[in-house]
Amino acid sequence: MFEPVTIKDIAKALGLSTSTVSRALRDTYEISPATKKLVTDYAKQIGYKPNPIALSLKERRSKSIGVVVSEVANSYFSQAVDGIESIAYDKGYHVIISQTHESYEREVINVNHLASRSVDGLLVSLSSQTSDISHLKSLHDKGLPIVFFDRVADEIVTHKVIADNEKGAFEATDYLIKSGYRKIAHLTSSSYLSISIERLSGYKKALAHHGIEFREDYVKYCPHGGMLYEETETAIKELLALKDKPNAIFVAGDRLSTGCLSVFKNLNVAVPNDMAIAGFSNSDVLDLFNPSLTSIRQPAYEIGRLATEMLLKIIEAKYPIEEFEKKVLDTDLYIR
Incomplete structure (x- = not known):
């Protein structure tokens, strides 16, 4: 011992x-x-x-921050975590990462575990199943510094860092329309996630901009955000079964984009001949896919860095911070 x-x-x-x-x-x-x-x-x-534990009890600081994401294997989150660590380690903080795998139950368990380990603050990106955020609200009300990134909760007044989801969605949809497609479906995560709401809005704006009618039956929600292959497959099969079926899809997520390509391959749907696709993805693997897909890239690394800087400012502030901001970073359209 x-x-x-x-x-x-x-x-x-x-x-x-x-x-x-x-x-x-x-x-x-x-x-x-x-x-x-x-x-x-x-x-x-x-x-x-x-002894760091004794020190943290004395100083009321553990010099560690908790990070809650859906999964590190998702290229967006792995890049964001790189950004988080680059700032944290420079400032002498340890980073404890936990994954929710898009489960609300896991998120609650992870958040409470990190809080009981007395982390100095939390960086949170909500799971796709989280609509009730009382587990975060009660900790925040007790004074635990929390900063949201990517998938944010409006009800909690704190710093938030996101990508310009609406603009990105507009550009991807606009790109498909300008490429000659007018029957564009939309595959997205759970309906109440902030990113889903913002991306749906951008998709609708692009359709309206080109005088194309919005169709409710062209929008498919995957509550697990692409984590379950069957869910993505069912959504695509439902689109293909429509009488007036779409000839293009705008996909609103990293996991969903690669999942969508797998489903097409298994169903022998040729891209882009049978179905064109554009989506949100930070995956470099897309360059290896044949056919590939045009994607909206988010500045994940920068989002991670910025969120961490904001969190450490709250943690190290001498006085309670009253002014909070929501930073919106630009996205890029990568045409493949």
Whole structure:
């Protein structure tokens, strides 16, 4: 069993009181230089390391932040996590990542576990099944710093960092229309997610801009955001079964885009001859797909960095922060 050296051990060995040793190690002015040197030399010699848990109890800081995402395998989130870590480690914070796999239950368990591990703050991107955010609201009300990125909750007043989802969706749909398609379906995640609402709005605006009527039966929701192959397959089969079936699809997510291509392959639907597709995706793997798909890329790395900077500002603020902002970053259309 690993037994770390404690301040008590040093005090006993040097015949000093624990408070004297503690002050000497903290380098306070009340201790004479000679005693300080004696204590620090001995501490070095025996490999004394301050206990981070004891320190965090004393300072009320654990120097760690919790991150809640749907899955790290999703290229958007892996890039965002890179951005989060680049800032956190520079500032001496550890990052604890947890995945919800788009499950509300898991999100609640993960959030409460991170809070009980006394993280200094949370960076959250909601799961596609989360419509009730009381688990986050109660922690936020108790003073736990929380910053949302990508999938945000309007009810909680804090910093939020998102991509310009509406503009991105408009551009992708507009691209399909300009490529000659007028029967464009929309495949998206759960209806109440902030990104779904914003992307649906951009899709509708592009149709209206070109005088194309919006059709409710052309919109398909996948409540698990593409995590379940069957769900994506069912949605596409329903579109293909329509009497006036679409000839293009605008897909509103990373997981859904690659899932959609898999379904087409298995159903022998030729892209773009039978069905054209444009979607939101940060995956570099798309370049290897044949046929590929034109995609909207989000500045995931930048979103991660910015959200972390904002969170650390709240954590390290001397006074409660009253002013919060929602940062909206630009997206790019990658035509393949």
